[in-house]
Amino acid sequence: MTLIRRKALEISSWVTWLASPGCKDWAEGLEREVAFIPSDWHALGWALGSIRVLFTPREVPLRSLAEVPTVAAKFVRDHRLKASFTFYGCIATGFLLAVSLWSDRHPVSGPLSLSGNCLALAAVFSFSLRLRAYCRSARIQPTEPRACALFFRSELLRFIDLESDRTTALCLAAFIGGIALSFLSLRGSALFKAQEIALTFAMFVIPVIQARANSQKRRRRVSELDALLAGGG
Amino acid sequence: MNLKLRRSPQTSLVLAEFLECKDEWRYGYDISRNTGLKSGTLYPILMRLAEHRLLKTSWETTAEGRPPRHMYKLTEDGLRYARAQVAASAERAPGLRGLVGVEG
Numbered sequence: 597m598t599l600i601r602r603k604a605l606e607i608s609s610w611v612t613w614l615a616s617p618g619c620k621d622w623a624e625g626l627e628r629e630v631a632f633i634p635s636d637w638h639a640l641g642w643a644l645g646s647i648r649v650l651f652t653p654r655e656v657p658l659r660s661l662a663e664v665p666t667v668a669a670k671f672v673r674d675h676r677l678k679a680s681f682t683f684y685g686c687i688a689t690g691f692l693l694a695v696s697l698w699s700d701r702h703p704v705s706g707p708l709s710l711s712g713n714c715l716a717l718a719a720v721f722s723f724s725l726r727l728r729a730y731c732r733s734a735r736i737q738p739t740e741p742r743a744c745a746l747f748f749r750s751e752l753l754r755f756i757d758l759e760s761d762r763t764t765a766l767c768l769a770a771f772i773g774g775i776a777l778s779f780l781s782l783r784g785s786a787l788f789k790a791q792e793i794a795l796t797f798a799m800f801v802i803p804v805i806q807a808r809a810n811s812q813k814r815r816r817r818v819s820e821l822d823a824l825l826a827g828g829g
Numbered sequence: 830m831n832l833k834l835r836r837s838p839q840t841s842l843v844l845a846e847f848l849e850c851k852d853e854w855r856y857g858y859d860i861s862r863n864t865g866l867k868s869g870t871l872y873p874i875l876m877r878l879a880e881h882r883l884l885k886t887s888w889e890t891t892a893e894g895r896p897p898r899h900m901y902k903l904t905e906d907g908l909r910y911a912r913a914q915v916a917a918s919a920e921r922a923p924g925l926r927g928l929v930g931v932e933g
Contacts, residue, residue, distance in 0.1 A: 621886070622876055625899025626868055629858045632898065641867070642858070648869030652876060816880065823882065 600636040604643035611646045618654025655813060658820045661741040668748035669737060675755050676731055683727040686720050693717040696778070712777025719770035722763075730758050742825070749821045752814045760811045772800055834881050834910075839866055841918035843874050844911035847884075847903045854887060854900035875901060883907030 608627035615623035626646040633639040658664060697713045735751075738744045758764065779792040834840070842864045847855065849863075861871050878884035885904050888897045903911055 619876070621899070622872055625857060625886075626872060628896045628898050629856065629868075631896055632856070632858055642861070643868075645867040645869035646872070649872055652873050654876070654880075657880075819880075 598636050600640050601630070604630050604636070604639040607640075607643040608646055611643070611649060615649055616653035617656045619649050619652065623649050653809070653813070655817070658817070658824060661745055661824050664741050664745045664748055664821070664824070665737070665739065668744055668751070671748065672737060672751055675751075679727050679731050679758070683724055683731060686724040686727065690717060690720045690724065693720060707781075709778050709781035712774045712779075712781065714774070715777065716771050716774030719767045719774060723767040723771075726758060726763065726767075730754065745821050745825055749818055749825075752818050752821075756811055756814050756818075759807050768800065768804070772796060834877055834883075836914065836918075837874075838918065839864075839870055840874050840878075841915055842866065843871065843878075844903075845915045847901075847907070848911050848915060851903060851908055854889070854902045856898055856900060860901070878903075878907065881910075883910050 605627075608623075608630050612620065612623040612627050623646065626642070626649065630639050630643055633642055658667060693713050693716050697710070697717065735747070738747055775796045776793045779789055779796065782789060782792065843860060843866070846860050846864050857868070857871065857875070860866075860875075861868055864871070866874075875884060879886060879901075883904055884907055885902055887900050887902075889900050890897050
């Protein structure tokens with residue numbers, strides 16, 4: 597076996613090892629193909645291309661209704677915990693903004709800083725209320741698989757709403773706008789202010805991309821559940 | 830809730846390739862070679878097709894000493910979708926007509 601083919605095999609097995617649970621089969625399929633590619637260089641190109649699988653994470657698909665209760669229980673537990681953490685994160689951010697608002701009473705701060713902090717605080721407060729409502733409205737998971745699948749479906753939709761509906765987008769936009777206004781009131785050059793604002797935007801780009809990917813994953817789950825419910829599982 | 834399947838020219842190429850031998854199981858490398866798509870483009874398409882239950886997968890046991898291969902075949906729904914999609918692609922982009930093998 598040549599060095600190039602050995603490298604191709606190494607890359608492929610590394611991809612299989614790193615692939616998300618729902619992609620393992622596909623990554624393994626890609627890895628197995630390497631042995632059937634006549635040219636070493638083509639095999640290497642194939643293996644390098646397989647890295648793309650790592651960027652399309654998938655959860656293990658639901659194959660029957662019997663699997664639903666376990667997956668649903670894990671989802672509900674994890675996501676309520678996630679919402680609680682985000683809620684406390686919002687409280688901490690709100691506290692910092694309140695302190696900042698307190699300091700805005702000082703004559704050095706301009707009206708821009710005051711209105712910016714007010715806007716950001718209002719956004720954080722509104723989103724905290726939504727998170728609290730989500731965490732408080734916990735329901736008991738049914739044990740019967742079909743009822744559990746319906747429960748899981750509604751929980752997924754509730755989380756998709758919380759994460760990506762218009763109110764959440766408005767809260768996020770208001771928060772970023774508020775912070776940007778506060779930065780505009782800072783002393784310093786226009787370039788410095790632009791850098792600060794760009795940094796704030798950048799801080800939110802990664803969570804927004806992540807949220808979009810997660811929302812896609814959850815929509816995929818809803819489709820799987822729909823198919824299982826329609827087919828009788 | 831229905832997830833949308835991206836209707837890209839690459840997807841049409843893959844579907845057209847499956848239509849060439851619709852009753853046979855196909856290997857990833859063969860599809861890649863025939864369509865000219867790289868593995869990084871082909872496999873996400875195959876994954877999406879499988880997610881929409883348009884494609885079924887299976888493992889083939891090969892001769893001793895060789896690893897089993899992953900094989901792919903369109904489902905009944907997949908065949909219907911492929912025919913419609915390939916015809917629509919050929920109408921949208923006549924240049925694709927030759928590539929996807931649609932006559933007329």
